[in-house]
Amino acid sequence: MSNLTEEIKRRRTFAIISHPDAGKTTLTEKLLLFGGAIHVAGAVKSHKIKKTATSDWMEIEKQRGISVATSVMGFDYGEHKINILDTPGHQDFAEDTFRTLTAVDSVIIVVDVAKGVETQTRRLMEVCRMRNTPVIIFVNKLDREGRDPFDILDELESELKINVRPLSWPINIGAKFKGVYNIYEHGLDLFTPSKQTVSERVEIDDVNSPEVDRLVGETDAAKLREDLEIIEGVYPEFDKEKYLRGELAPVFFGSALNTFGVKELLDCFVEIAPQPQPIQAEERVVKPEEEGFSGFVFKIHANMDPNHRSCIAFVKICSGKFERNAPYKHIRLQKQLRFAAPTAFMAQKKSIVDEAYPGDIVGIPDTGNFKIGDTLTSGEQLHFKGLPSFSPEMFKYLENADPMKQKQLDKGIAQLMDEGVAQMFVNQFNNRKIIGTVGQLQFEVIQYRLLHEYGAQCRWEPLHMFKACWIESDDEVALEAFKKRKHQFMAKDREGRDVFLADSSYVLQMAQTDFPKIRFHFSSEF
Ligand code: G4P
Numbered sequence: 001m002s003n004l005t006e007e008i009k010r011r012r013t014f015a016i017i018s019h020p021d022a023g024k025t026t027l028t029e030k031l032l033l034f035g036g037a038i039h040v041a042g043a044v045k046s047h048k049i050k051k052t053a054t055s056d057w058m059e060i061e062k063q064r065g066i067s068v069a070t071s072v073m074g075f076d077y078g079e080h081k082i083n084i085l086d087t088p089g090h091q092d093f094a095e096d097t098f099r100t101l102t103a104v105d106s107v108i109i110v111v112d113v114a115k116g117v118e119t120q121t122r123r124l125m126e127v128c129r130m131r132n133t134p135v136i137i138f139v140n141k142l143d144r145e146g147r148d149p150f151d152i153l154d155e156l157e158s159e160l161k162i163n164v165r166p167l168s169w170p171i172n173i174g175a176k177f178k179g180v181y182n183i184y185e186h187g188l189d190l191f192t193p194s195k196q197t198v199s200e201r202v203e204i205d206d207v208n209s210p211e212v213d214r215l216v217g218e219t220d221a222a223k224l225r226e227d228l229e230i231i232e233g234v235y236p237e238f239d240k241e242k243y244l245r246g247e248l249a250p251v252f253f254g255s256a257l258n259t260f261g262v263k264e265l266l267d268c269f270v271e272i273a274p275q276p277q278p279i280q281a282e283e284r285v286v287k288p289e290e291e292g293f294s295g296f297v298f299k300i301h302a303n304m305d306p307n308h309r310s311c312i313a314f315v316k317i318c319s320g321k322f323e324r325n326a327p328y329k330h331i332r333l334q335k336q337l338r339f340a341a342p343t344a345f346m347a348q349k350k351s352i353v354d355e356a357y358p359g360d361i362v363g364i365p366d367t368g369n370f371k372i373g374d375t376l377t378s379g380e381q382l383h384f385k386g387l388p389s390f391s392p393e394m395f396k397y398l399e400n401a402d403p404m405k406q407k408q409l410d411k412g413i414a415q416l417m418d419e420g421v422a423q424m425f426v427n428q429f430n431n432r433k434i435i436g437t438v439g440q441l442q443f444e445v446i447q448y449r450l451l452h453e454y455g456a457q458c459r460w461e462p463l464h465m466f467k468a469c470w471i472e473s474d475d476e477v478a479l480e481a482f483k484k485r486k487h488q489f490m491a492k493d494r495e496g497r498d499v500f501l502a503d504s505s506y507v508l509q510m511a512q513t514d515f516p517k518i519r520f521h522f523s524s525e526f
Pocket of ligand 1: 018019020021022023024025026027140141142143144254255256257258
């Protein structure tokens with residue numbers, strides 16, 4: 001096997017997603033502990049940004065700073081190289097999370113056993129489903145009182161719309177939690193509620209052996225056997241192929257805080273989770289093993305220092321070997337570029353790398369060459385797709401509050417949009433600029449950054465709007481008729497695509513009924 005094939009085979013690039021507070025940060029940290037990437041629990045945690053609903057400039061700045069440091073965490077685990085891509089906890093940055101999901105090959109979803117499936121988890125799962133991303137579910141906080149595990153499984157199936165298969169099973173819960181039975185590897189993991197150590201593992205060949213009664217007590221042993229029988233009866237055998245196709249999610253139970261069930265999750269993860277997968281470009285499918293290098297920018301991070309307006313572009317490597325100082329083609333600009341100081345993210349530290357492989361992320365210092373979605377290759381004309389914009393949820397008109405600084409405002413807004421902070425539409429009727437976001441906080445971030453990084457001042461004016469829908473039709477005449485009728489509500493996105501601004505769900509419904517030949521899309525990729 002060539003070196004490239006081997007490097008690809010050992011890589012696992014994934015994201016952990018959850019509703020805030022389910023335990024994503026804690027789980028990430030425990031995975032890093034197992035990988036030897038950090039040595040004390042709390043290293044990630046101490047930096048954690050509290051998810052306050054109120055905005056606070058320091059918090060925003062802190063969030064930006066820390067998210068560079070923890071955006072990608074790479075470490076070796078056994079023979080595997082693991083890349084965890086961090087996703088922001090605050091729901092106002094959900095768009096960032098969606099984009100990060102385009103750069104991973106699989107996902108671990110954390111669910112709180114007491115709360116079950118929550119809104120953010122549901123939304124993120126929709127994105128995974130769109131892309132058939134393989135998903136493993138970790139049900140967390142078993143050391144606390146929670147719901148019946150069978151109820152949780154039912155809820156996961158109905159709410160996340162995916163088949164599930166438990167691969168471990170809890171023995172009691174809350175104060176009486178005794179451990180989990182590892183269905184996948186036939187072992188009993190006994191719970192020792194200490195926060196730093198790995199739990200004890202007892203190999204059990206047969207769950208009917210008296211050893212189990214001795215270890216967990218007769219009542220719980222009997223319940224476990226009964227539960228396992230139900231599981232075998234109700235859930236088909238775990239089928240790895242189905243998991244890889246995104247049709248079946250294995251479920252693990254544990255407690256991230258107590259480092260319980262985490263190693264089982266990790267061991268199973270490295271075994272079943274996919275290595276870097278082929279990626280669809282507009283022109284063709286690109287396989288990771290190909291000699292030619294290719295990659296795309298999925299995230300751009302602005303420098304914290306306002307006097308030094310440089311960014312880091314996060315490039316996901318899709319094929320071939322990335323090499324420092326090699327000439328690569330920036331497809332959108334049709335320009336050759338060389339990168340002298342690309343950084344790798346190992347063990348949370350950034351360091352300059354000489355080479356990187358598919359599945360890896362490199363950070364490239366940038367002074368305005370990159371936009372989200374840009375493709376880099378060894379020379380071939382390729383465009384990676386799959387970075388959809390979703391219809392924003394909140395809209396405001398952008399106004400210039402300092403007429404002397406129009407240029408700065410235009411430039412700042414353009415760069416912030418390239419970074420993917422929000423989306424901009426231009427109303428074709430009155431030429432006003434509309435900024436769409438997924439949360440209030442982003443408007444504040446934009447205003448703050450325009451002022452501090454570009455010296456421009458903006459003002460927001462209210463705009464009542466329900467959704468921005470990308471429209472298309474096979475019938476040119478019908479499309480023109482629609483645009484004419486709705487001319488006050490037509491806008492263009494930054495790529496020049498037609499967008500219909502629906503101010504209520506009723507208006508949208510009427511439009512859909514009245515214009516059956518028009519297709520309305522809620523994301524820019526269709
Ligand atoms: P997030 O990144 O998904 O938002 O969640 P995070 O890991 O920050 O965890 C949210 C809270 O849940 C934290 O408590 C964390 O300690 C706790 N937690 C995580 N895993 C478990 C678990 O297995 N069992 C129990 N009982 N709690 C767990 P916090 O009070 O918000 O933070 P802290 O004061 O403990 O730092």
